[in-house]
Amino acid sequence: MVGVSTRVAGLVGVVALVGLLPWLSGEDPARRLLRARSAEQAPTAEALAAIRADLGLESGPSGLLGAWASGVLRGDLGVSWVSGTDVLPSVLGGLQVSLGLMAAALLVALAVAAVLVLPVLVRGRGTSGGVAAMLAAVPEFLLATLLLIVAGVWLGLLPTSGWAGPAHLVLPALALGVPAGGLLGRLVADALPAVLDERWVELWRGAGVRRARVAAAALRRVLPPLLPQFGMVAVGLTGGAVAVETVFAIPGLGRTAIGAAKSQDLPLLQGAVLVLLALGLAVGALAAWLRRVLLGPGLRDAGLTLPAPRPVRVPVAVPVVLAAVLVAVIGWGLLRDPYAVHTAARLADPSPAHPLGTDALGRDVLARLGHGAASTVGTAAAVCLAGGLLGLALGFLPSLAAGLADIANALPPVMVGVLVAAALGPGPGGAALAVALVSWPPLAAHAAALVQEVRAAAFLRAQRAIGAPPLWILTRHVLPAVAAPVARHAVLRLPGVALALASLGFLGLGAQPPSPEWGLLLDGTADYVERAPVAALAPAIALALLAALAVSLSAYTRRTDLTKEPHVAA
Incomplete structure (x- = not known):
């Protein structure tokens, strides 16, 4: 119960912090809004009072938080401080782009992970642990920059910016998917050898069960305990996408949030961050549900764990x-x-x-x-x-x-x-x-x-x-x-x-x-x-x-x- 209460309290706290963003800096939100709309206009008392009355800032932080939360429940994320347009359409447009990028990156990640795991399934042992660890450690923004320079600028193979078709998706998906695939491949490849040494595998092979069926059963044995970490990898794609969207000038939700933060457009930032947080929590919940499905009712409450992985051997x-x-x-x-x-x-x-x-x-x-x-x-x-x-x-x-x-x-x-x-x-x-x-x-x-x-x-x-x-x-x-x-x-x-x-x-x-x-x-x-x-x-x-x-x-x-x-x- 303590864990559940802390999760709920933490989530409520994060949502409250997002709702109170206009007040957290200690600066008058009306003055910040005036500067965001027109840096040249003098912050006179009349101008500031008009902005406070227009946005309901006179009610203070608690009133503003309540109004923002009630608007969120109605599907209203407010009005942009800079453009004066509704925030919700901008957030939904960015979310659609980001989901497409995440889907492509997940496909790349699964393909990379499959290449890293296949030698372990075939031979029962693998030497790809070091390669997987290296791929997993490469920061997305660094790989995105290198891909842009080499494949986009030097070789001219693919577009380097924008979002106009499938060709614009390749480099960003590689920048996001390769590190994620390295991490997924390392998780599975680390655990598989110990699973393939378990007694049931030897009995199945002795009974003449086909290699493909044994490999499928081993993967079924490995995946449920790893799915929560798979969910964290997918959540990490939302964070990595912010940098990748910035490098390739993709109009996704992450780039929207970065632009809103730099321009001090706090309503737009609130909406983007709230949707990204909901997306991360939804991915985590989906991973937990898939784990329950794979375990089945018989093992759902069992203390199923994986054997300790073999360490990646790196000379001192x-x-x-x-x-x-x-x-x-x-x-x-x-x-x-x-x-x-x-x-x-x-x-x-x-x-x-x-x-x-x-x-x-x-x-x-x-x-x-x-x-x-x-x-x-x-x-x-x-x-x-x-x-x-x-x-x-x-x-x-x-x-x-x-x-x-x-x-x-x-x-x-x-x-x-x-x-x-x-x-x-x-x-x-x-x-x-x-x-x-x-x-x-x-x-x-x-x-x-x-x-x-x-x-x-x-x-x-x-x-x-x-x-x-x-x-x-x-x-x-x-x-x-x-x-x-x-x-x-x-x-x-x-x-x-x-x-x-x-x-x-x-x-x-x-x-x-x-x-x-x-x-x-x-x-x-x-x-x-x-x-x-x-x-x-x-x-x-x-x-x-x-x-x-x-x-x-x-x-x-x-x-x-x-x-x-x-x-x-x-």
Whole structure:
């Protein structure tokens, strides 16, 4: 019951926050609306009073929330502050485009996952775990940019922007579907070998059952426990679609939300975020229903779990080499000035003076990479510390954590970044807050598993039997056993957090120019990729190295601390 109540409370809280967006920034909503409609008009008392009366702002936050909620129940999402048109048609139009993109991306994801899983079904063993992990770790915005540059600009094979036909769907669907397919393929390929080693498979094969039927039964055995994670992958497509729609100028719901946040069109933003949240929750509910159907009435309430997956084997030298390369580049760049402008050397080729060339203003790309990494890594370290502390605390309250985690998982970092930017304005602090709000569930799950294991230990039962106080047991035994593994887990998530921060910077929701943040650097390079390819691709290569480091550290984590974490529960 605690989990259900926290889910309901969390959902109500998120909806209330969306409804109160006009008030969260602390700025007068009437003044913000006046600036959104006409930046030149003076905010006179008469003009502000007219806007408050027109929109019902005089009733205050509670009255505005009530009016907005009642309008939502009637199917009325309000009127755009910028265009003055109804919000609902704009949201529905964007939703139609986004659903088409999601459907195409899911088809790509299933095809990629099938290619990764097929060798395991045929041979009973697979070597695609590393490939799947690499594909899963590639950020959608980075893959979208690379596809746009290579397939769209250099080769001219496919359109690079717009939404006018099937050809415009290919590159965006690949950018979204390939990472999702890598994750789905890795989940299934990790679990299948252990399932194929189970006793029933040997009996079926001995009885002469065809290989295809055994493979189908193994997939039927694997899929139900994995379906909740499949649902999270589909929800992640809504968050990834925001960046992909922005890269390819697709008029989808994510791009609508980004545009509304930047223009401070809060009614349009409210409608877009509300629909995206409902879409995420609906996908999660659909995954739960499919799981129940696959399990059938006999196993519906059973504690069905999958065997622990075999870890992806990554030599220790791989993360060491990747980290050494990144540290060397960052250290070299920190010795140089990232803001010095040399107009005579704009878009210069690599040279001893500028090893990676210069950007469109003549600034040294290596210097900007180094200083941007330092600020991004520092912010990521603070986010990991906050997430580790929150995850550790919630690990002792598993029912509460499970309910809150469902809400956090239904909100991808990009959408939380949009909300924070709408309330506080874009900036590095808002981006860090957005990532921190949704990055704690894996740490909380890890902490909860360790707490359960330690509390069941025989030596703790002996301590209780001799009358040891609960506080003494907690501080002397439970916390030391849980805190260290969770702290290492949080540190190893640092590259992934840095990538999430870079994605928000890429969308203009994080650090602002002239900051050398990596996401901003990548966003500004596509315009001159043909004239200065090295300078343009340097941020993309650096982000790819960071993604590879995240993969190798993730594999190392699975072999050490996370082997204590349950893989998948029914």
